[in-house]
Amino acid sequence: MDKRILAGIGIVALMAGVARAEVLEITGEFAAPNREASLLRSISVDRIAGQDGSALARAIEQALSGTHFDLMGGYTGRDNAEGSLTGGVTTGVDESNFKRKEKRCIEKDSADQKKCIRHAEVELRCRRRLVSVKADLRLVRNRDGRIVYSVTRPVTNDFSWCEGDKTDPEPVEDVIANLVRDLGNSVRADIAPTLSTYRIRVRESDKGMGKDQAKRFKDLVKLTKRDVRGACTGWAALAGEVPNNASITFDLGLCAEQAGNYEKAEQLYRAAQRAGAQEGGEGADRAIRLIAGREDAAIRARRR
Missing domain, CATH: 1.25.40.10 (Tetratricopeptide repeat domain)
Structure with missing residues (x-):
């Protein structure tokens, strides 16, 4: 679930x-939390503006596949689907430097490199990266133009790392792809029933x-x-x-x-x-x- x-x-x-x-x-x-939207039989995912709009449209289509909705595309879909989903998406990446004090090993046993013999508080150079993706979406019932679903939803990934860390930050492209996928799944959770x-x-x-x-x-x-x-x-x-x-x-x-x-x-x-x-x-x-x-x-x- x-x-x-x-x-x-x-x-x-x-x-x-x-x-x-x-x-x-x-x-x-x-x-579905949005019952009116869930009663549509067919949906066309139309243009979603923004650099990652096409990726979000695909994510929504993938998330809705396997539900009761008939997904329709192209001009035929827009002309015949009961509902049309449109919107826009904005993506931002903000990176900044900061310093952090942390207790670390500064001298190891010469005979056993796994053993630390002296610790000290050191100042580390660090970096913070905030990736944000915000979607503004609406689903219109085509027979009467009624907006049956409208949402503004931001998702973020906040990650910090310092010199000497063993874990490298995930590539920005992968982070954005995961956030876009989360947005697609959130649309499904909003408008599709869940067994x-x-x-x-x-x-x-x-x-x-x-x-x-x-x-x-x-x-x-x-x-x-x-x-x-x-x-x-x-x-x-x-x-x-x-x-x-x-x-x-x-x-x-x-x-x-x-x-x-x-x-x-x-x-x-x-x-x-x-x-x-x-x-x-x-x-x-x-x-x-x-x-x-x-x-x-x-x-x-x-x-x-």
């Missing part, structure tokens, strides 16, 4: 710190449960490793005994989300949040994006 989308919807990733925690794996399609498989951590706190209920709850949490459906059935039964419990309600929200019942998932996440599970808010936001993704997919299917 694209990193911006992960940040935007607040998905809790399976990180090293929670690697042993139980998680539910879920697959779903999230609506993702992700993992959400099960809530494991047994707060508010009796001793026997807490034990059964913990057993169900462990059961998710081999039988998610069985765990969900068990939590549903336990919810009758411990109504409005934050953990049970949240975990049932996960079950509903995994089953594709996003409306129920949103309700359960909201209830879990009210009961004290702060992650319920993220879950509800995620469910809303999934509902929108399903609705947009249905609209596109009807228009085929």
